[in-house]
Amino acid sequence: MKIKKLIISAILVALPLQAGFSQTLAPREVPAKVIAVPDTVSPQIQKQIAMPLTPTWNVIPDTAEGWREQVRAGAIATEKTIPALLELLKVKVEPTIINGVKAFVITPAVIAPQNKDRLLVHVHGGCFVSGPGLAGTVEAIYMAGLEHFKVISVDYRMPPDYPYPAALDDAMAVWKATTATHDPKKMGIFGSSAGGNLTLAMVLRAKQDKLPLPAAIAPGTPMSDLTGAGDSFQTNAMIDNVLVAYGASCDKRAALYTNGHDLKDPMLSPVYGDFKGFPPTILTTGTRDLLLSNTVRVHRKLRNAGVLATLQVFEGQSHAQFYRDINAPETKEAFDEIAMFFNQYLKR
Structure with a gap:
C-alpha cells in the first residue's frame, strides 16, 4: 500500500510539469x-569536415x-x-541542344551491360543560380564514371536573368524530348541540392501535365x-560548412529564382x-547537412503516400x-547505393 501511494504521488507531481511543457x-x-x-569517417571526409566555412557563404552581391x-x-x-x-573516370562530355535547351551528353568509356538501353537525366545544384555550363556536370560525371550510365545533364537557364519557371521549364523540355526517343521505364532522374528540388518538381510537373514518369529518382x-x-x-547552423546557415548566400540565390512567388508552391517547395x-x-x-530535415521530411512524406523510398544518411557530412x-x-559508397537502386527499378 505504501509503494502504491508513492507511485501515485510521483505521477501527480509529474503531471503539471508535463502539462507545462506541452x-x-x-x-x-x-x-x-x-x-x-x-x-x-574516412580521412578524405575528415578533411572535408575540417575545411573552413565556404568563403562566399554570406557574401551577398547587391x-x-x-x-x-x-x-x-x-x-x-x-x-x-x-x-x-x-x-580519371574515363568519361566523355559533349555539349548538345535538346528541344531548344542546352545540355551535355556524358558517356563513360564502358557502359555497363545492364545500362545499355538506360538513360539518366541530371539536374545540377548550385542554389538555382550557380553551376552554369561544364561547372554543373560534376555530379553527372561521377555517376557516369563510377556507375557506367549514360547521362544527359541539363544546362538550364538561371537567375538573375532567368527566374522561375525557366529552370523547371528547361528540365521538362529535355524530359519530354528524351522520353519521346527512350523508354521512360528505362530512365531515371537525379540531382542534388537545387537539383534535388528540381528532380522532385519535375515529377510533380510530369504528373500534372500527364507526361511519362521516370522509373526511379x-x-x-x-x-x-x-x-x-x-x-x-537550427541544429546544423554553423556546423554545415557548405551552406552554413539559413538566410545566407544559398537562400539569397534561391530568392532570385523564386522572384516573389509563393514559397509554398509545390513547384518551388x-x-x-x-x-x-x-x-x-x-x-x-x-x-551535418543543413538540409537534413528537408531530406528527412521528403522521405517521410513519400512513405506516408505509399511510395517506396530509401534514405541514406552519411556520418559527419x-x-x-x-x-x-x-x-x-x-x-563510391553513395553512388553505388544510388546505382543499385536504379538497377532495381529501371527496366533493362
Whole structure:
C-alpha cells in the first residue's frame, strides 16, 4: 500500500510539469561548444569536415552583375578540375541542344551491360543560380564514371536573368524530348541540392501535365522547402560548412529564382506537393547537412503516400559532401547505393 501511494504521488507531481511543457513548447537553449571532427569517417571526409566555412557563404552581391561575377568565378574554379576528373573516370562530355535547351551528353568509356538501353537525366545544384555550363556536370560525371550510365545533364537557364519557371521549364523540355526517343521505364532522374528540388518538381510537373514518369529518382539533399521550415536549419547552423546557415548566400540565390512567388508552391517547395504515385526514390544526406530535415521530411512524406523510398544518411557530412572528393570511399559508397537502386527499378 505504501509503494502504491508513492507511485501515485510521483505521477501527480509529474503531471503539471508535463502539462507545462506541452503548453509552452519552450525552445531549448544550447551552451556554446566545440565540435570535433569525427574519427568515424574516412580521412578524405575528415578533411572535408575540417575545411573552413565556404568563403562566399554570406557574401551577398547587391546587383545582378555582382551575382554574375560571383557565379563566373565559381564556375571557372570548378571547370579547372574537370579535365583531370574526366581522365580519371574515363568519361566523355559533349555539349548538345535538346528541344531548344542546352545540355551535355556524358558517356563513360564502358557502359555497363545492364545500362545499355538506360538513360539518366541530371539536374545540377548550385542554389538555382550557380553551376552554369561544364561547372554543373560534376555530379553527372561521377555517376557516369563510377556507375557506367549514360547521362544527359541539363544546362538550364538561371537567375538573375532567368527566374522561375525557366529552370523547371528547361528540365521538362529535355524530359519530354528524351522520353519521346527512350523508354521512360528505362530512365531515371537525379540531382542534388537545387537539383534535388528540381528532380522532385519535375515529377510533380510530369504528373500534372500527364507526361511519362521516370522509373526511379535520386534527389540528393533536396532544397525541398524554401520557406526555412525544418529542425536542421537550427541544429546544423554553423556546423554545415557548405551552406552554413539559413538566410545566407544559398537562400539569397534561391530568392532570385523564386522572384516573389509563393514559397509554398509545390513547384518551388516540393515537400508541399502531392507525392502519391511517385516513382521509387532514394534520398541522400549527411548528419551535418543543413538540409537534413528537408531530406528527412521528403522521405517521410513519400512513405506516408505509399511510395517506396530509401534514405541514406552519411556520418559527419555537410551539404552534398558525398560528391566533393572522388577519392573518398563514402563517395563510391553513395553512388553505388544510388546505382543499385536504379538497377532495381529501371527496366533493362
